Amino acid sequence: MHNMMRTDLNLFLALIKCYSIEEHCFIIGGRRIVPTLKDVVRIMGLQIDGEAITGKDFGREVTEQLCNELLGDSRYVSGRSGTEISLKGLRENLQNIPMNLEDIDIYVRAYVLHVIGCFICPSMNPSGVSSMFLSLLRNVDEIKNFAWGAAFLTQSMNHVRHLKMKIDSTTTTGACIPFFMVFLFEHVNGLTNASLRLNQIPFDLPMEFPLLVSWSSLLISKSKNNHGKLAADTFVNLLQMSEIIPRPYDRLNVEFLPQYLKSQLHVAYTHNVLICFEQLAHHMPHIFLEMMGLEESDIGIIRTLPKAKSKHRKSSEKPDWGSKFQKHVDF
Known part of the structure; x- marks a missing residue:
């Protein structure tokens, strides 16, 4: 776009x-x-x-496991911390979709992940997308249930x-x-x-x-x-x-x-x-x-919201953001 x-x-x-x-x-x-x-x-x-776009942060090992399981290959792992997925790798994968696929889901996930990284939630690193998003794409039929616009x-x-x-x-x-x-x-x-x-x-x-x-x-x-x-x-x-x-x-x-x-x-x-x-x-x-x-x-009295302060991701910490921000998820 x-x-x-x-x-x-x-x-x-x-x-x-x-x-x-x-x-x-x-x-x-x-x-x-x-x-x-x-x-x-x-x-x-x-x-x-x-559903809120939230969940666990991952390290290199879990990212590789997710890529193998959900994208069919761990070669997409990128970034110094090994927690990002290469947008270039996803594009190349989508340009070579074989005929007569038994499992189209891995290509659906690759396409959606590429759209997320380029269009919906682009990161400060233009070459990769966080592996955290991949964890939300396990069931492709449920992708439509998330609040991507929010x-x-x-x-x-x-x-x-x-x-x-x-x-x-x-x-x-x-x-x-x-x-x-x-x-x-x-x-x-x-x-x-x-x-x-x-x-x-x-x-x-x-x-x-x-x-x-x-x-x-x-x-x-x-x-x-x-x-x-x-x-x-x-x-x-x-x-x-x-x-x-x-x-x-x-x-x-x-x-x-x-x-x-x-x-x-x-x-x-x-x-x-x-x-x-x-x-x-x-x-x-x-x-x-x-x-x-x-x-x-x-309008009546506008309610006071919980303080909304974003956090910085740290390579040494891999929190569950859903639990960390539970009060906002439930609000």
Whole structure:
């Protein structure tokens, strides 16, 4: 997807500069705004309700055992600690699927793991994906039961926080830049014209599910010959003066979302803690009530959530993150 969509790194860096570590949100046009599960389900098309993405951390020995058992070979093990799985190895495996397979599950797991490492939960290491995810793929029929969208948002917001603290760093590995670009295009009035110079090109806003794919198609077709880019500081000034569009998805047809995702929309309005193994994030849709079509008088007292502080993985420790964060899993 990163290769399909024309991304603007300067726009993304400007967004990072607009992030407030203290308030856990972006400040755009003088207003607080933050992506929610409502954005994730429409932009990414990922399931936002289901089992938490959590479980045990593993060392090299267990990672090799898992790879042998679930992927058919331990050669995918990578990383200095031997706890990651090579994305290149997974790609090569998927390019050589034999005919007349007796067990297709090992290739299903390889494909899903590659999608996780490149698209849903990319790590700061662009060449590998944590073996912790592989443990969730043992039963391929149960993959659909996990809240992948919640894990995506958790990971994405933790990466935003990390980049904000290291704003002078040029690396943006681990951040799903296309998601944040579409989030901005949907919520910031006129930003598409400024970023992609489309003000002279007529176009209709995407209407097809998921929005990331339809936006990608639009940007490829409308900006092939567009080489002009604005500087990050110019984008910062633009965002500071911009008007927020509170409810951009009102334009979408009632049949936009598949039925299985429609039934999960209630989760997008909850104030809770999201989890993805060692990482936590507060889900705060009340930050901008207009996005939900609500006013202050429509809500009561907002409950206080348990403190959501992510942990750092250590090579010397292999905890069970589900047990360590049990209060958040149960909350």
